[in-house]
Amino acid sequence: MVVFADAEQQKRIDFLRKREEEELAQVLSQKYGVQYVDLTLVAVNTEALRLLGEKEAREAEAAAFGRVGKRISLAVRAPENPKAKALVQKLQDQGYEVTVFMASQESLGRAFKHYEDLSYATETKAGVFEISNDEVEELLEKVKSLQDISALITEAITLKRAYRITRILEVILAGGLATSASDVHFEPEEVAVRLRYRLDGVLTDVVTFDHETYRLMLSRLKLLSGLKLNVEGEAQDGRFSIKIKGDEIELRTSILPGNYAETLVLRILNPKSIGVPLEELGLEEKLRTRIEKEITKPNGMILTTGPTGSGKTTTLYAFLRKVNSPGSKVITIEDPIEYHLKGIVQTQVDKKNYTFALGLRSALRQDPDIIMVGEIRDGEVATTAINAALTGHLVFSTLHTNDAAGSFPRLIDLGVDEKIISSAVNCAMAQRLVRKLCPDCKVQRPVKPEEKIIIDKFLTSIVDKTLVPPKTDTLFEAKPDGCPTCGGRGYKGRVGIYEAVFMDQHIEDILRTKPSEREIMTAARPQGIPSMQEDGILKILKGVTSLEELQRVVDLGV
Numbered sequence: 001m002v003v004f005a006d007a008e009q010q011k012r013i014d015f016l017r018k019r020e021e022e023e024l025a026q027v028l029s030q031k032y033g034v035q036y037v038d039l040t041l042v043a044v045n046t047e048a049l050r051l052l053g054e055k056e057a058r059e060a061e062a063a064a065f066g067r068v069g070k071r072i073s074l075a076v077r078a079p080e081n082p083k084a085k086a087l088v089q090k091l092q093d094q095g096y097e098v099t100v101f102m103a104s105q106e107s108l109g110r111a112f113k114h115y116e117d118l119s120y121a122t123e124t125k126a127g128v129f130e131i132s133n134d135e136v137e138e139l140l141e142k143v144k145s146l147q148d149i150s151a152l153i154t155e156a157i158t159l160k161r162a163y164r165i166t167r168i169l170e171v172i173l174a175g176g177l178a179t180s181a182s183d184v185h186f187e188p189e190e191v192a193v194r195l196r197y198r199l200d201g202v203l204t205d206v207v208t209f210d211h212e213t214y215r216l217m218l219s220r221l222k223l224l225s226g227l228k229l230n231v232e233g234e235a236q237d238g239r240f241s242i243k244i245k246g247d248e249i250e251l252r253t254s255i256l257p258g259n260y261a262e263t264l265v266l267r268i269l270n271p272k273s274i275g276v277p278l279e280e281l282g283l284e285e286k287l288r289t290r291i292e293k294e295i296t297k298p299n300g301m302i303l304t305t306g307p308t309g310s311g312k313t314t315t316l317y318a319f320l321r322k323v324n325s326p327g328s329k330v331i332t333i334e335d336p337i338e339y340h341l342k343g344i345v346q347t348q349v350d351k352k353n354y355t356f357a358l359g360l361r362s363a364l365r366q367d368p369d370i371i372m373v374g375e376i377r378d379g380e381v382a383t384t385a386i387n388a389a390l391t392g393h394l395v396f397s398t399l400h401t402n403d404a405a406g407s408f409p410r411l412i413d414l415g416v417d418e419k420i421i422s423s424a425v426n427c428a429m430a431q432r433l434v435r436k437l438c439p440d441c442k443v444q445r446p447v448k449p450e451e452k453i454i455i456d457k458f459l460t461s462i463v464d465k466t467l468v469p470p471k472t473d474t475l476f477e478a479k480p481d482g483c484p485t486c487g488g489r490g491y492k493g494r495v496g497i498y499e500a501v502f503m504d505q506h507i508e509d510i511l512r513t514k515p516s517e518r519e520i521m522t523a524a525r526p527q528g529i530p531s532m533q534e535d536g537i538l539k540i541l542k543g544v545t546s547l548e549e550l551q552r553v554v555d556l557g558v
Contacts, residue, residue, distance in 0.1 A: 029102035037101040054115040063111035075103035139174035149175035150207040188261035225253040274339040278318040282495035300426035301389035332372040333359035373397040379415035389424040404430040405520035422508040433494040438486035441479040458537040464528040476543040
């Protein structure tokens with residue numbers, strides 16, 4: 001009986017063909033005067049492989065397989081191939097010293113397979129998470145809605161490869177940037193971990209995933225943020241950056257111990273979202289004109305107040321951009337530096353060695369014209385800042401109070417003498433952020449009777465009646481299912497609502513009596529600046545935001 005071992009015979013033929021191909025590559029290497037390499041026997045360095053995109057490597061039939069510092073080993077199928085020559089030139093232009101090796105097609109195919117195991121991101125020693133430009137652009141094109149992000153994360157979770165966790169982080173961070181999220185929240189629950197984005201100030205569910213995946217992601221993010229991996233029972237804060245198209249976007253990491261696992265929040269500090277011009281903040285024209293006059297004064301203090309996330313820092317940066325000029329020295333003391341401005345000396349506080357108080361005292365020795373103090377937290381900073389405003393400096397800072405009138409009792413509470421507040425403080429502002437109605441899908445409708453009562457109540461109290469629009473019987477609301485422009489939310493972007501108290505004779509007189517907030521508000525009414533509630537009502541009637549959104553942000557006394 002004759003048995004034909006076809007499979008064994010084919011294996012034998014394949015082996016002989018491969019050996020013949022390798023022998024040919026060896027002969028040709030001598031002809032071209034380059035070294036020969038068999039990549040099936042040599043370990044491929046992924047850092048070297050990453051230097052060339054897979055598409056350009058395949059087209060040129062070349063693969064970078066070794067790297068020591070700036071020395072690169074490049075395997076090619078044909079050294080005379082114009083595309084291979086172009087790759088060598090490209091690497092040399094980038095400062096690399098390239099050694100060319102001859103390799104067979106089979107050998108290069110082995111190297112190309114390593115691209116499957118390459119992550120699209122790299123982690124640098126400096127805590128910078130570098131994401132491939134091509135990959136981010138591809139992700140940003142794919143991400144049109146939260147459903148797209150959810151689908152991509154779910155797809156990444158199912159991957160079994162080593163770079164699975166990196167890929168999930170890429171999608172989460174690219175999704176956060178694509179949707180302009182301000183925060184990314186990881187919230188472990190009993191069964192799964194919930195991922196939410198804060199979009200225009202409102203938390204929105206994205207996806208849930210398993211605890212094992214979260215545990216690996218948490219370790220990766222701790223490592224990137226410079227936090228302790230073996231500590232789970234205490235709060236930790238850190239930061240790292242992601243690098244996209246040459247721009248660094250900083251992320252602040254906050255970890256708290258929780259019931260089921262540590263809960264993690266990433267704050268995205270995107271310079272583009274912070275760099276809003278003064279004219280686009282949402283200040284009513286009369287107030288903006290008055291503010292522009294105050295920030296051009298040679299000395300005094302301008303305070304912005306409001307809770308965390310109300311846009312105070314964005315407002316201060318808008319002031320700085322407006323007043324910055326080659327003839328003035330501007331120094332900032334921040335925690336952290338969220339946006340880099342040209343021509344300004346920006347410093348970042350350190351809990352141990354460089355506090356707001358120490359930074360402010362040191363800054364005053366450098367003869368500045370304008371100082372920005374990120375936040376007045378204690379009596380020492382408050383007193384030093386007030387004294388700076390009294391000695392020929394213009395000082396910008398923030399306070400945590402509910403309204404503009406509350407700034408003055410707060411300063412007195414911090415130990416500032418009420419007699420000198422009137423000489424130092426030019427203006428105190430308060431602000432909140434409300435979501436803007438999507439311009440493409442907002443819906444106009446008549447005002448309901450119960451809404452008319454609320455609207456009329458605040459329109460009546462507005463001192464300057466020229467601010468009231470002629471038509472007050474219609475308003476706009478968000479379309480329930482939105483449109484593609486707003487990602488189905490009905491809202492797109494945010495705008496500020498403001499109130500301000502300017503120093504005048506009435507405020508100066510009342511400060512001597514250590515007044516309450518209500519008394520200061522009453523004394524400030526003749527200035528004609530609308531309260532935040534009144535400013536919000538005016539924006540509703542102009543179709544900027546909705547009554548529902550305003551009620552979410554401020555108390556309308558309903």
